[in-house]
Amino acid sequence: MQLEQPTGTVFVQTTLKVLGGKWKLLILWYLKDEPKRFSELKRSIPDITEKMLMQQLRELEKDEIIVRNVRSTVPLKVEYSFSDYGTTIIPVLTPLCDWGKEHLQRINS
Amino acid sequence: MQLEQPTGTVFVQTTLKVLGGKWKLLILWYLKDEPKRFSELKRSIPDITEKMLMQQLRELEKDEIIVRNVRSTVPLKVEYSFSDYGTTIIPVLTPLCDWGKEHLQRINS
DNA sequence: AATAACACTTACAAAAAAGTAAGTACTTTC
């Protein structure tokens, strides 16, 4: 009785589960250079609703890509930033971005 | 009156539009080494319905990632394979796979 | 004292993606 090992197909789909959907890549893109607060993210991505932003942040947090940092300062601030583990996904983002750029140029011609 | 240039956020989302969804990465993974016929793909991915397989193949074709080749042999055969342009997406697939593999190990521990 | 900002939460609705189940037209094998 031997268990099947996961294959490449499983691996690519796993990544899509973490990065997929309409907003996650967008959020990560804005977060990758510096931590951002909830309201800053909302301003960076005006089309996202607060509900969606919240939901996607929570999921990225559960997947340990980002961390939520509450600063109990006078006006309470909540900052989201890449976790150490989360930064391992940046080498995925970069080729994704590069290809998208080429593809955009291609379809606009 | 100046038009805004697309940014990195637009680029990553463009790629997701082409690769996103439940099946496309899976299909491309099976296609990347050798051309496959419709029925071969269906056998490789038993869970996909014929409708979904057809739909996703058509979309990948429209995005010019794959090509559809009808061989007018005695039993008519239709082969799907990466286009030359389509192969430019393989450097995206590879990091996607690598990260997924690491992540799977991580969440299973 | 009213208004606004912050970081959310909730109930509900609409839209998009995926699945079900059947059928088509043709060919080959038993």
Add this chain to the structure above:
DNA sequence: GAAAGTACTTACTTTTTTGTAAGTGTTATT
């Protein structure tokens, strides 16, 4: 000549994802 394979197509339903719109409790500003 019945059954099975190939490459699809269609109508319809279910599920998943996303959006709408309002509200909460706290603090800061005018």
